[in-house]
Amino acid sequence: MKHRVITSILIAVAGTASAVAQSPGGSFAEFRKGLLEDYNAYRKGVMERYDQFLDGVWSDFQQFKGEESSTVPKPDRVPRVGDFPESKPEPVLLPDPTPATPAAPVATVPQPEVTPQQPAPQQPASQPARIPEGNFDFKFYDLPVTIPAIDINITDRLSSPRDFASQWRNLNKNDDTKLLIDEIEKLAASMSLNDYLKYELVSAYVDSRFPSVHSTSRMALKHYLLVGMGYDVRVGMSGNTAVLLIPFRQTVYARTYMKVNGNKYYIFTDKSVNPQSIINMRISTCELPQNANTGSAMDLKIKGLNLPYKPHRYDLKFKDLTLSGEVNANIFPILYRYPQMPTADFARSTVLADVREDIVKQLKAQLQGKEELEAVNSLLQFVQGAFEYATDEALHGFEKPYFLEEILYYPKCDCEDRAIFYTYLLWNVLGVENQLINYPGHESASVKLSQPIKGDAYHHGGNTYYISDPTYIGSVTGMCMPSYVREKPGIDYTYGK
Incomplete structure (x- = not known):
C-alpha cells in the first residue's frame, strides 16, 4: 500500500x-x-482504533441484487450483411455526452488451467494456529510464490463482534503483522498486481496458511491485512458466516452489494460459501465514523502484469492480413473470473504491453501505404473474419468480457470483445480517432474520417463519426445494422486527440 x-x-x-x-x-x-x-x-x-469500531455498534444494511450490464440478450448467431431486408438508410440518432479520452497511441473453450484451492475441512483445535520460521510457499492461481514465514497467531473461530475486536487487538500488538503486510505488498509489486488482485493474493495466502481454521477467523485476518494495506474494506457477519465488503471505483455487475452511508460495498465470501446464498443473508457490519479516513476504494483497471512466462501461440489470418505471436498463458486463469466492470474499463486496461506493441508493429507494416478508408476497412474486415462468434453464455456459461489480450486465447468471442480489440487497433495502428459505442444488446464502433463518405453516421462534439461494426460480417465503414439505425448509441470510450 x-x-x-x-x-x-x-x-x-x-x-x-x-x-x-x-x-x-x-x-x-x-x-x-x-x-x-x-x-x-x-x-x-x-x-x-479499529478494534473500538469492531467492539461498538453493528448494524444491518440493505442488500441489493447485482446490477446487469445489459438487460437485452446478445444475438446467438453472428449478424451478416444480407440477413436484413434492404431499407433506405436513416440518420443515426445523436449519442450521449462524451466520456473520458485516452492518451495518444503508443470448438471447446480452452479454460485456463488452474486448480481450485478449497480450504481444508474446518477442524477444532486446542491451540491457535502459528506460523513457523523460514519461508512460506503457496500458490497464487497455480503460480508458486514465496514470502517469509511471519510468526502470527489467529483464533480458531470467531462468533461475536467482541471476538473480532479481540483478534484485531492481538494482531495489532504483534509487530510481525506489520512486517507481513509489507512482505505481501512487495510480492504484489513484483507481479504488478492491481488493487483487486492484491485482495486475491491476500486470500490465497490466508487460505493456504490457515486451511483448518474456521472461515470467520480467516476472513477477519484478510480484513486486517487489507485495511493495513490502505483499503476501505469492511467485515460483516451473517449468522456464523463472515463476509468482506469491498468498495470499488467502478460499478461491478452481477455481484450483490450493500449500501453503507450511500456507498456501494460488494459482498465477497469464503470459497466454502455458496455464492447463491448471499442474496438471502442478513448481514451486519460495524459502524465507522463518517468523517474518519477509512481508506480507499479498489481500482479494477489493470496497468500491466508481470508473471512467470508460459507461452501460448496465436495465429490469426483473414484475407491479406495476418497476426502471429505468443502471449503469456499465465494471465488467463487470473482473468477468467475477473469482476465484470464497465466496457470502458476493459478498454482502458493494459494486461501485457509487449504483446500489444508487437500486434501494432505487425499490422502497421502490413497496412503501410494504404489510403485511410481502405486501411480502416481492411482492419475492420480482418476483425470480422479472423474470429468465430459466440455469446459469453454459450461459450463460458456466464457473462465474460475479455481484456484485449484474451481474444488471442479463446476460440470465439462476442461483439464487445471485437469492438474493444478493433477500436484499440484503429487508434494505435492507424491513428484514426474512434468511439467504442453501445446499443441495447450490442457493442460496436465508429470512426472519425479525414474525408466525408456516404453512409450511416452521427454527429458528436462537432465531428462526424461513421459506424464501423466489427461484428456485422461483410459490412464496411458507414454501414449500421438495420435493427440499430434508429437507436441512439451510447459512447463508452473515445480514442482521440
Missing part, C-alpha cells in the same frame, strides 16, 4: 510538483515527506 498510495498521490500532483519545489521554504523532498507522514498517520490511526 505504501507504494500504491504514495505513487498515486505523486502522479496526481506531478503537475504542481515544480511549483511546490520553487515556493519559499518548500522542496519536493519535504512535500514527499509530508505524503509519507500522512500515510503513516492513516495507518496508525485506523489500525489502532
Whole structure:
C-alpha cells in the first residue's frame, strides 16, 4: 500500500510538483515527506482504533441484487450483411455526452488451467494456529510464490463482534503483522498486481496458511491485512458466516452489494460459501465514523502484469492480413473470473504491453501505404473474419468480457470483445480517432474520417463519426445494422486527440 498510495498521490500532483519545489521554504523532498507522514498517520490511526469500531455498534444494511450490464440478450448467431431486408438508410440518432479520452497511441473453450484451492475441512483445535520460521510457499492461481514465514497467531473461530475486536487487538500488538503486510505488498509489486488482485493474493495466502481454521477467523485476518494495506474494506457477519465488503471505483455487475452511508460495498465470501446464498443473508457490519479516513476504494483497471512466462501461440489470418505471436498463458486463469466492470474499463486496461506493441508493429507494416478508408476497412474486415462468434453464455456459461489480450486465447468471442480489440487497433495502428459505442444488446464502433463518405453516421462534439461494426460480417465503414439505425448509441470510450 505504501507504494500504491504514495505513487498515486505523486502522479496526481506531478503537475504542481515544480511549483511546490520553487515556493519559499518548500522542496519536493519535504512535500514527499509530508505524503509519507500522512500515510503513516492513516495507518496508525485506523489500525489502532479499529478494534473500538469492531467492539461498538453493528448494524444491518440493505442488500441489493447485482446490477446487469445489459438487460437485452446478445444475438446467438453472428449478424451478416444480407440477413436484413434492404431499407433506405436513416440518420443515426445523436449519442450521449462524451466520456473520458485516452492518451495518444503508443470448438471447446480452452479454460485456463488452474486448480481450485478449497480450504481444508474446518477442524477444532486446542491451540491457535502459528506460523513457523523460514519461508512460506503457496500458490497464487497455480503460480508458486514465496514470502517469509511471519510468526502470527489467529483464533480458531470467531462468533461475536467482541471476538473480532479481540483478534484485531492481538494482531495489532504483534509487530510481525506489520512486517507481513509489507512482505505481501512487495510480492504484489513484483507481479504488478492491481488493487483487486492484491485482495486475491491476500486470500490465497490466508487460505493456504490457515486451511483448518474456521472461515470467520480467516476472513477477519484478510480484513486486517487489507485495511493495513490502505483499503476501505469492511467485515460483516451473517449468522456464523463472515463476509468482506469491498468498495470499488467502478460499478461491478452481477455481484450483490450493500449500501453503507450511500456507498456501494460488494459482498465477497469464503470459497466454502455458496455464492447463491448471499442474496438471502442478513448481514451486519460495524459502524465507522463518517468523517474518519477509512481508506480507499479498489481500482479494477489493470496497468500491466508481470508473471512467470508460459507461452501460448496465436495465429490469426483473414484475407491479406495476418497476426502471429505468443502471449503469456499465465494471465488467463487470473482473468477468467475477473469482476465484470464497465466496457470502458476493459478498454482502458493494459494486461501485457509487449504483446500489444508487437500486434501494432505487425499490422502497421502490413497496412503501410494504404489510403485511410481502405486501411480502416481492411482492419475492420480482418476483425470480422479472423474470429468465430459466440455469446459469453454459450461459450463460458456466464457473462465474460475479455481484456484485449484474451481474444488471442479463446476460440470465439462476442461483439464487445471485437469492438474493444478493433477500436484499440484503429487508434494505435492507424491513428484514426474512434468511439467504442453501445446499443441495447450490442457493442460496436465508429470512426472519425479525414474525408466525408456516404453512409450511416452521427454527429458528436462537432465531428462526424461513421459506424464501423466489427461484428456485422461483410459490412464496411458507414454501414449500421438495420435493427440499430434508429437507436441512439451510447459512447463508452473515445480514442482521440
